[in-house]
Amino acid sequence: MAGESSSASSPVTVEELTLTVKWSGKEYTVRVCGDDTIGELKRRICEVTNVLPKRQKLLYPKIGSKLADDTVFLSQLPLKSSLKMTMIGTVEDDIIVDQVDSPEIIDDFELGQEEPVDIKDKEVNQEKLRRRIDRYKIELRNPCREGKKLLVLDIDYTLFDHRSKAENPLELMRPYLHEFLSAVYAEYDIIIWSATSMKWVELKMGQLGVLDNPNYKITALLDHLAMITVQSDSRGIFDCKPLGLIWAHFPEFYNSKNTIMFDDLRRNFVMNPQNGLTIKPFRNAHSNRGTDQELVKLTQYLLAISDLDDLSILDHKNWQSYDEEHPKRRRHA
Known part of the structure; x- marks a missing residue:
């Protein structure tokens, strides 16, 4: 089933993908869909590794820098099930988020009326x-x-x-x-x-x-x-x-x-x-x-x-x- 299109050339689909993420000597399986973003993929990785999304760096040769953009839809990337990518990141065990590092979103916005x-x-x-x-x-x-x-x-x-x-x-x-x-x-x-x-x-x-x-x-x-x-x-x-x-x-x-x-x-x-x-x-x-x-x-x-x-x-x-x-x-x- 097709979802909304983010662009004419890159339709966002809901096709499900099962990806393997290698981190700290182990492999983790995550399920995502084409209409998910990189940010959503990082959430799924966080669920199984406890590495916060902001601490993750994803590596896959064919994709490169696009993996650093949390707003990119997965359907816009050359991904397929059984793909294996590497994640670099650290679990925050001892100190939670300090004042400088904690999320900061001040710029709220008004959406259009409809x-x-x-x-x-x-x-x-x-x-x-x-x-x-x-x-x-x-x-x-x-x-x-x-x-x-x-x-x-x-x-x-x-x-x-x-x-x-x-x-x-x-x-x-x-x-x-x-x-x-x-x-x-x-x-x-x-x-x-x-x-x-x-x-x-x-x-x-x-x-x-x-x-x-x-x-x-x-x-x-x-x-x-x-x-x-x-x-x-x-x-x-x-x-x-x-x-x-x-x-x-x-x-x-x-x-x-x-x-x-x-x-x-x-x-x-x-x-x-x-x-x-x-x-x-x-x-x-x-x-x-x-x-x-x-x-x-x-x-x-x-x-x-x-x-x-x-x-x-x-x-x-x-x-x-x-x-x-x-x-x-x-x-x-």
């Missing part, structure tokens, strides 16, 4: 989502609770300033984080989804005291391997966080009507634009810590909408004016 609809409805992207659902396993840290809505939270610049330097990570935690999570936990299950490695997610959330707080529980943690790569006509290729992955794993608990996602990058919820709220980024923690009230205000919003049967009908872009137009159903203590 593009989010086109992106989420494209068959090639739906097929990528189906493959991700099949391959990515969500491990529950705590049981899903019947009757609760779902809040999905980003980490970097949402809960934590990951770029400023500090001797103690608590100095970089967004103000009122624990108060926020404690209050909304009454109405929402909480899943944390970061575009970094699971090791980094667990380390940072552990350092901030999020994983063992007695006043709330985290349902699950998701990492970069749960993301998919999509293509925009105007903005090219980028990664995003499809909520359909969570809904498919727990259909009896979560769906498009009871889920809301907070992220400082609106591109991350392009597959579910009706469920995303773009949070104000928390940067320069040392100078902004005393004035940042974003989580206090968002607590009020989440509690105010928690009785609604369908959150997807709301325009979350206008969340700050919601309380002025609708009496609060519950007030944040």
Whole structure:
């Protein structure tokens, strides 16, 4: 079955390939498709080797420098099943990602008015989502609770300033984080989804005291391997966080009507634009810590909408004016 074409001469197909990657004296088998990118191939390699995509250098004589471009589709390369390539890379065992080396994506962008609809409805992207659902396993840290809505939270610049330097990570935690999570936990299950490695997610959330707080529980943690790569006509290729992955794993608990996602990058919820709220980024923690009230205000919003049967009908872009137009159903203590 053919997918969308990235160019007239290089159609993107969904033909499945089984590749062999040689690394550290061993061979690893990865399955990919023609409509996957080099970046997606690196994610698959990360799953079996634990070498983060940014640490990988792929070598294959017939392809050369194209393997360094994460946005290139595999269908545009002379690949065939049973091909063997070499990977050079190091597992980050002792130190997770330091301040200088951690992912930095500040330049968010607005898509055209109709593009989010086109992106989420494209068959090639739906097929990528189906493959991700099949391959990515969500491990529950705590049981899903019947009757609760779902809040999905980003980490970097949402809960934590990951770029400023500090001797103690608590100095970089967004103000009122624990108060926020404690209050909304009454109405929402909480899943944390970061575009970094699971090791980094667990380390940072552990350092901030999020994983063992007695006043709330985290349902699950998701990492970069749960993301998919999509293509925009105007903005090219980028990664995003499809909520359909969570809904498919727990259909009896979560769906498009009871889920809301907070992220400082609106591109991350392009597959579910009706469920995303773009949070104000928390940067320069040392100078902004005393004035940042974003989580206090968002607590009020989440509690105010928690009785609604369908959150997807709301325009979350206008969340700050919601309380002025609708009496609060519950007030944040």
